[in-house]
Amino acid sequence: DAGVIQSPRHEVTEMGQEVTLRCKPISGHDYLFWYRQTMMRGLELLIYFNNNVPIDDSGMPEDRFSAKMPNASFSTLKIQPSEPRDSAVYFCASRMDAATDTQYFGPGTRLTVL
């Protein structure tokens, strides 16, 4: 299995631009999580999906952030418009089902907003 796949691995953009981060979870996993990691705040849960349905988006910082999961094998996290304070590493993770506890993380997308 290829594990969780994220793209791009690095993104540099200018303030005000739209940014789209992509994630392919492990095949057969029912849960998908989006996290943001910064030095100051550590790893924070933004939103998670169960069977493609958003369950909890209370961690999404503001309306500039949105996430979708159109099917079981693909999810996007979009920031529009981006701001310098959005600079962070964004991780996607997937989990098999409610009976298992392990979340498998992707390699992350390092976002820099100038």
Next chain:
Amino acid sequence: QKEVEQDPGPLSVPEGAIVSLNCTYSNSAFQYFMWYRQYSRKGPELLMYTYSSGNKEDGRFTAQVDKSSKYISLFIRDSQPSDSATYLCAMSQYTDKLIFGTGTRLQVFP
């Protein structure tokens, strides 16, 4: 005050040393406790998982949970240079919403 507190380190130890990593938390409802290891420029990976209180051992790693003190620990015996990484504690009331510590950076030198 953060729900989960973790000393950021860095912690530098010689090869073969016993390492102790710790987290404290404030939410008494937490019942799932995990330790993740994160190598530089990589995603975190689950290292140890404990439900409720008690100890769990896996090879050179031992996880301890003291719910009365709201304190969890990870011990690494006979530490190796390959153990050099950032260690994140994580905990939750239910397994879906993990709350992570900020991580402790560990360096094991030969």
